Structures are given as structure tokens and as C-alpha cells.
Amino acid sequence: MNLHDMPSAEQLVESVREWLERDVLAGTTGRLQFHTRVAVNVLAMVERELRLGDSQRLAHAQRLAQLGCADDAELARRIREGELDDQLAQVRALVWADVRDKLAVANPKYLER
Amino acid sequence: MTDVLAAALADVLTARSVTDLVRLSGGASRDTYRFVADGTPLILQRQRAGDVRDMGNEALVVRAAGAAGAPVADVVASSTDPSALGSAFMVVTAVEGETIARKILRDDRFRHAREVLPAQLGAALAQVHAVDTTGLSSLPTADQVRQYREALDQMGQPHPAFELAFKWLDANRPEVGPPVLVHGDFRLGNVIVGDDGLRAVIDWELAHLGDPMEDLGWLCVKAWRFGSSLPVAGVGEYRQLFEAYEAAGGGAVDPDVVRWWEVLGTLKWGVMCIMQANAHVAGLTRSHELAAIGRRVCENEHDLFLALEGRW
Numbered sequence: 050m051n052l053h054d055m056p057s058a059e060q061l062v063e064s065v066r067e068w069l070e071r072d073v074l075a076g077t078t079g080r081l082q083f084h085t086r087v088a089v090n091v092l093a094m095v096e097r098e099l100r101l102g103d104s105q106r107l108a109h110a111q112r113l114a115q116l117g118c119a120d121d122a123e124l125a126r127r128i129r130e131g132e133l134d135d136q137l138a139q140v141r142a143l144v145w146a147d148v149r150d151k152l153a154v155a156n157p158k159y160l161e162r
Numbered sequence: 163m164t165d166v167l168a169a170a171l172a173d174v175l176t177a178r179s180v181t182d183l184v185r186l187s188g189g190a191s192r193d194t195y196r197f198v199a200d201g202t203p204l205i206l207q208r209q210r211a212g213d214v215r216d217m218g219n220e221a222l223v224v225r226a227a228g229a230a231g232a233p234v235a236d237v238v239a240s241s242t243d244p245s246a247l248g249s250a251f252m253v254v255t256a257v258e259g260e261t262i263a264r265k266i267l268r269d270d271r272f273r274h275a276r277e278v279l280p281a282q283l284g285a286a287l288a289q290v291h292a293v294d295t296t297g298l299s300s301l302p303t304a305d306q307v308r309q310y311r312e313a314l315d316q317m318g319q320p321h322p323a324f325e326l327a328f329k330w331l332d333a334n335r336p337e338v339g340p341p342v343l344v345h346g347d348f349r350l351g352n353v354i355v356g357d358d359g360l361r362a363v364i365d366w367e368l369a370h371l372g373d374p375m376e377d378l379g380w381l382c383v384k385a386w387r388f389g390s391s392l393p394v395a396g397v398g399e400y401r402q403l404f405e406a407y408e409a410a411g412g413g414a415v416d417p418d419v420v421r422w423w424e425v426l427g428t429l430k431w432g433v434m435c436i437m438q439a440n441a442h443v444a445g446l447t448r449s450h451e452l453a454a455i456g457r458r459v460c461e462n463e464h465d466l467f468l469a470l471e472g473r474w
Contacts, residue, residue, distance in 0.1 A: 087451050094457060125320030128329065137326075141474060144322045145467045151460035159461050 059099040066092035097154045105150045112143040167247070168197065171206065174239055174246050175199050175253065191215060191367065196256060203256035204238060209249045215367050217250035218242040219301055223343065223369045224254065226298060232289040233362050257362040263350035263388045267396050275359045280398025282360040283353070283381065284406030290363070291374040291412055293343040302370040303341060306426060307331050310433050317436055323463035327429050330470055336419040341371040348377045349386040350395050374413065378403065379423025384465045385431050425469050432462030 051057070056064065066089055073085050116133065118124040124144075127133050133140050152160050164183045172180040177199040186194045186205075191213040195206040209217040221240035228234045235254035242250040266272050266279075295301075311328055314321070345352075346368030354362040380386070382393050382400065390396030394403045404415040439456025441447045 084451060087454055091450055091454050094454075121322055122320045124322045125325045128322055128325040137474070140322075141326060141467070144326060145464075148323055148460050148463040148467065151457075152464055155457040155460050159464065 057099075059096050062092050062095050062099070066096070094155055097157070101150075101154055105154070108150065109147055112147060115143060116140060167195070170247050171197065171199065171253075174241075175204075205235065205254050205256050206247075206251060207254075208247060208251045211249065216242070216300075217252055217367075220366045220369065221252045222298065223293075223301070223366050224252070226293050226343070227290055227363070227366075230289055230293040232293065233286055233360055234366075235362050235364065257354045257364075259354040259356040259361045261351060261354055261364070263386075263396070266350055266355050267388055267390055271357055272355065275355050275357060276397045278359040279355070280394050280402035281406035283348075283395060283398075284403045284412070285410035286353075286360060286363055287345075287348065287374070287377050287381075288407050288410035288412030290345055290348075290377070291342045295341070295343055295371060298343060298371065301343075303372060304370070306372075306376075306430070307335075310426075310430050313437070314433050317440055319436055321432075321459070321463065323466060324429060324432060327425060327466045327470070330474060331422065331426055331429070334422055336373070336375070336416070336422050338373055339413075342374045344370055344372045344374065344376050346370055346377070346380075348381055349383075350388065350397075351386075373419075373423070375415070375419045376423045376427075378407065378415065378420045379425075380427040382420065382424045383427040383431060385428075385462070421469070421473075425466065428462050428465045428469060432459050432466075435459045435462065 069085055069089050069092070074082060074089070077085055113120065113124060116124060116127075116136075116139075118127065124140075128140065149160060164185075168180040168183045171177070171183070179198075179200055181198050183195055183197040186196055191210055193208045193210055195208075197204055197206065207217070207220075209215075218240070221237055224234050225237050228236060235257050238253045238255060240250075240252040241247075244250065260266055260269075260272070266275065307328065314324060345363065345366060347365055348363070352363065352365040353360055354364060381395050381403070387393065387396035392398055393400055400417065400420070404417070404420075407415055435455050435458050438452050439454075439459075442449050442452040443456075
């Protein structure tokens with residue numbers, strides 16, 4: 050249910066990224082080119098978050114619910130205070146799954162290394 | 163501006179001429195200049211306002227490391243008195259070579275250097291750790307687990323993965339021997355490398371007294387491999403580093419202790435990523451490059467899980 054006309058937010062960001070890659074990278078050198086490359090990576094990250102964000106949010110909430118925590122802050126506190134010491138293997142598996150989801154947005158290539 | 167500085171430098175060094183003064187893009191806490199005094203190329207480092215680290219300590223450490231035979235630039239002059247050059251400073255001889263890690267790891271001209279670096283880095287660390295610490299009691303000795311836990315708490319962004327790692331670090335603390343001089347940021351980027359390999363260890367601003375294995379572990383943190391598959395600074399295998407370190411008079415290396423420091427190092431770099439992104443978000447330095455670093459925190463979290471797989 051989207052109010053806005055096309056293109057979607059993801060497509061808008063994509064169009065800017067493509068312009069940076071096509072025209073700006075080729076026309077710059079040195080520091081400016083490096084910062085253009087950083088910008089391209091940032092926009093690609095935003096595209097992935099727009100694409101994957103909703104399902105990741107749901108999966109994250111389900112993992113937290115399995116541990117009886119409302120959010121990461123509560124989970125972090127309970128790990129520190131030892132309240133989850135009898136189920137650490139499960140905690141580690143769920144937290145690592147969250148981390149993999151974050152990487153799928155931030156830098157999917159990192160998961161292949 | 164540089165004319166005034168050149169004249170002040172000539173004064174400090176009692177040099178007849180100071181020429182070719184240029185500012186180099188330096189670290190975040192120091193201003194770095196290159197210049198020539200009476201024909202000798204030199205480097206000036208000036209403490210920047212607001213930097214809590216003491217330039218006086220750094221000069222002390224570099225002198226002590228040089229006296230012990232470690233590969234460092236010679237300290238030509240230094241002072242913590244701001245009256246001469248506006249702030250505490252250190253002048254050292256300019257060592258020619260490359261500091262940019264990606265060039266050292268990829269350029270053809272460093273092919274030979276990459277082969278000899280693992281052993282050279284190990285030997286240099288053995289020399290650093292053998293430095294007489296008698297005159298270095300002013301160096302920090304903070305417990306880093308506590309220090310980074312507090313730094314993380316201050317930013318108010320809890321990370322369950324980091325809490326799991328802190329828990330493991332607390333439960334597996336290595337026994338500590340007598341404290342030695344630790345460089346504190348020993349990795350590619352902070353060494354000058356020529357075609358022939360290691361020429362000088364630089365950037366001593368995080369030097370402190372502690373466990374020598376900290377430097378070995380930090381050198382192996384994944385971020386400092388810059389994408390290479392080789393664990394030691396992206397150029398070598400653990401075994402090469404440990405053997406060279408022991409052969410050069412460093413103590414026996416316990417790989418598990420190095421691993422403990424590597425895990426702490428990975429966690430430290432993760433916390434630093436949060437701090438860098440925070441510098442953008444809080445408005446101290448608006449930069450999309452800093453902002454993007456915030457999303458690299460999960461790389462460190464993933465590395466922590468990989469490093470601790472089978473060890474939890």
C-alpha cells in the first residue's frame with residue numbers, strides 16, 4: 050500500500066547510484082573519486098535495506114521473542130548480567146543470525162569470505 | 163603561516179635554513195609536516211588542541227625504542243613546552259618508504275618486502291618488548307577490557323554480540339607477566355616499508371605498558387589484513403610471526419594468548435567503528451565516510467563469532 054508514485058524509494062536511490070558510477074567516478078580522481086566510491090557503496094547499502102528491511106525486522110523480532118527480550122538493549126543487559134548463562138548456545142546462534150542479516154545489507158561480500 | 167612555522171623550526175633546531183615545509187595529511191590527533199633543515203629531510207609532529215595523549219610520552223618512547231635498536235626514526239628534537247611551536251611537538255628524521263597498507267599489499271614493487279615482512283615484524287616486536295621500561299613509568303597501564311566496555315556504554319548503543327565476546331574475554335583472561343613496552347597500534351599503516359621491507363615503526367601515540375602479546379594479537383586482527391587471506395598483517399602465517407618473534411629474543415608465544423588479544427582487538431575495532439560513526443551523527447565531523455563506518459560494526463561482530471567458533 051504505497052502512497053507515492055513510481056519510482057519507488059529503492060529505484061530513486063538506484064538511479065543516483067547509477068549516475069555516480071556511470072558519470073562521476075569516471076570524471077574524478079584521487080580523494081574525490083574515493084569519496085564517490087564510498088557514496089556508491091552507501092547507496093547500494095540503502096537499496097539492500099529497502100529491499101530486505103521488512104522481512105529482516107520481522108526475523109529480528111522473532112529471535113528476540115524466543116529469548117523473551119523486547120529489544121537488543123534488553124538482550125545485551127541480560128547477557129552481561131548472566132541471566133542467560135544457562136542458554137548461551139541458543140543466544141549465540143540467534144545473535145549470529147542477526148549479525149548475518151546486518152551483513153546481508155551492509156556488505157554481503159563479507160559473508161562469502 | 164608556514165613562514166612563521168619555518169622560522170620557529172629553524173630557531174628550535176638552530177638550523178641555518180628550513181625549506182620545503184609542507185603539511186602532510188596526518189592522523190586525527192596530530193598535525194604532521196615534512197621539511198628540510200640544512201639539507202636534512204625531517205618530519206614534525208605537533209599535538210593538536212584537545213588531544214588527550216601526551217606527546218612527551220611519545221618522544222620518550224621513540225627515543226627508548228631507538229636506543230634499544232628497534233627500527234624507528236631518530237628523534238632530533240622534542241618538547242612539551244608550547245612556547246616554541248605553539249603546542250607539544252616532536253621532530254624526527256624522515257624515513258623514505260610507503261605507509262599505505264593497500265599499496266604494500268598489492269603493488270608489484272613490494273613483492274619482496276611482503277615475503278620478508280612477517281619475520282621482520284616479529285623481530286621488531288621482540289625488540290620493542292625488550293626496551294628498558296625504567297624511565298617509562300608515566301605510560302598508561304589501563305585494563306583494556308574495562309576501558310572498551312566503558313567506551314561502549316558511553317555511546318549508549320548496546321550490542322549483544324559484543325556482550326557475548328566480553329563474557330568470553332572475562333572468562334578466559336590470560337595470566338599476565340611483568341608489563342613491557344607495548345606499541346599499541348602495530349600494523350600496516352603504522353610502519354614505513356621500502357622495497358627491502360620494514361624500515362621504521364611509527365605512530366607511537368598509543369604506546370603503553372602491558373602484555374607483549376597484545377601487539378601480536380592486534381597485528382592479526384582481520385581489519386588489518388585489508389582483505390588478504392593471510393592472518394599476519396595480510397602478509398604472513400601465524401607460525402612465521404611467532405618463530406621470528408621467539409628467534410629475536412621475544413618470549414615464548416602461546417597462540418591461545420595471542421588469540422585472546424586478537425579477539426579483544428576485533429572487539430576494540432568494532433567499538434571504534436561505532437565511535438567514528440558517532441562523530442558524524444553527533445555532528446563533530448559531518449562525513450558520509452564516517453557514517454558508512456557505522457555499518458561496518460557487524461563485520462567485527464561476525465569476525466568475533468568466527469574467531470570464537472569452537473572456543474566458546
